[in-house]
Amino acid sequence: MESVLSLVSVSRRYRRGVLALRDVSLEVPAGQFVAVMGATGSGKSTLLHCAAGLDRPTGGRVRLAGHDLTGMRESARTRLRRDHAGFVFQAYNLLSELTVRQNVTLPVRLGGPRGRTVDEVLDQVGLAGFAKRPVGELSGGQRQRVAIARALITSPSVVFADEPTGALDPTTGGRVLALLRAAADRDGAAVLMVTHDPAAAAWSDRLVLLREGVIAYDGPAPRADEIADRLRGVSAVAA
Numbered sequence: 593m594e595s596v597l598s599l600v601s602v603s604r605r606y607r608r609g610v611l612a613l614r615d616v617s618l619e620v621p622a623g624q625f626v627a628v629m630g631a632t633g634s635g636k637s638t639l640l641h642c643a644a645g646l647d648r649p650t651g652g653r654v655r656l657a658g659h660d661l662t663g664m665r666e667s668a669r670t671r672l673r674r675d676h677a678g679f680v681f682q683a684y685n686l687l688s689e690l691t692v693r694q695n696v697t698l699p700v701r702l703g704g705p706r707g708r709t710v711d712e713v714l715d716q717v718g719l720a721g722f723a724k725r726p727v728g729e730l731s732g733g734q735r736q737r738v739a740i741a742r743a744l745i746t747s748p749s750v751v752f753a754d755e756p757t758g759a760l761d762p763t764t765g766g767r768v769l770a771l772l773r774a775a776a777d778r779d780g781a782a783v784l785m786v787t788h789d790p791a792a793a794a795w796s797d798r799l800v801l802l803r804e805g806v807i808a809y810d811g812p813a814p815r816a817d818e819i820a821d822r823l824r825g826v827s828a829v830a831a
């Protein structure tokens with residue numbers, strides 16, 4: 593099956609010479625949920641940003657939904673993200689003075705495809721009846737579900753999530769992870785999620801462990817306790 597996300601020998605060197613990613617290759621098919629883990633500074637955010645076309649690799653190629661991002665202008669990359677990617681990022685915060693509906697429809701109002709209706713996605717995330725509520729009045733878990741509804745409204749090929757459960761209690765976090773799981777299983781989206789939490793990673797199909805910008809493990813996601821063991825191994829080597 594053709595990958596909806598493809599990274600071939602991707603490297604990213606920052607200005608001060610830090611090589612945050614070295615020769616990273618990753619093929620993600622539709623419907624696969626991938627968790628990216630690793631010690632702090634191992635390159636997780638850099639990988640996510642390069643994969644999503646938010647940052648430019650200094651070497652290698654990235655293809656998103658069949659389009660090669662290499663050498664693409666910023667305006668074209670913005671359109672590609674809008675049309676094919678959904679984001680559940682802290683940095684893509686919701687606008688708290690706007691209603692749930694206004695937040696969820698933002699990607700469509702910016703010209704993105706309307707893959708799903710607002711009612712459909714709100715229903716899917718368990719927020720039917722919340723459309724008119726200002727986001728500022730919602731709890732953290734509810735807001736994160738609004739963010740997921742917003743990420744899904746365009747029926748993206750790939751959902752990028754950065755610590756989607758970082759600020760949530762385990763029960764609320766579990767609901768959010770179940771939604772990302774459903775985005776992969778039901779909607780056929782590829783999901784790439786960065787997390788520090790082995791319990792969150794255990795929801796995925798596949799675990800990618802980074803160590804100093806290199807993939808140290810790429811395989812089926814084991815159980816949470818086994819992930820924690822692997823992480824300890826990777827961090828011990830990195831230390």
Ligand SMILES: Nc1ncnc2c1ncn2[C@@H]1O[C@H](COP(=O)(O)OP(=O)(O)OP(=O)(O)O)[C@@H](O)[C@H]1O
Binds near residue numbers: 607632633635636637
């Ligand atoms: N804009 C930047 N300029 C220079 N160096 C950077 C920049 N962004 C990240 N780095 C460096 O690149 C490396 C990887 O950073 P990255 O943020 O991708 O790691 P991470 O695994 O996401 O870390 P964390 O878990 O702490 O968020 C680190 O050494 C970091 O200091």
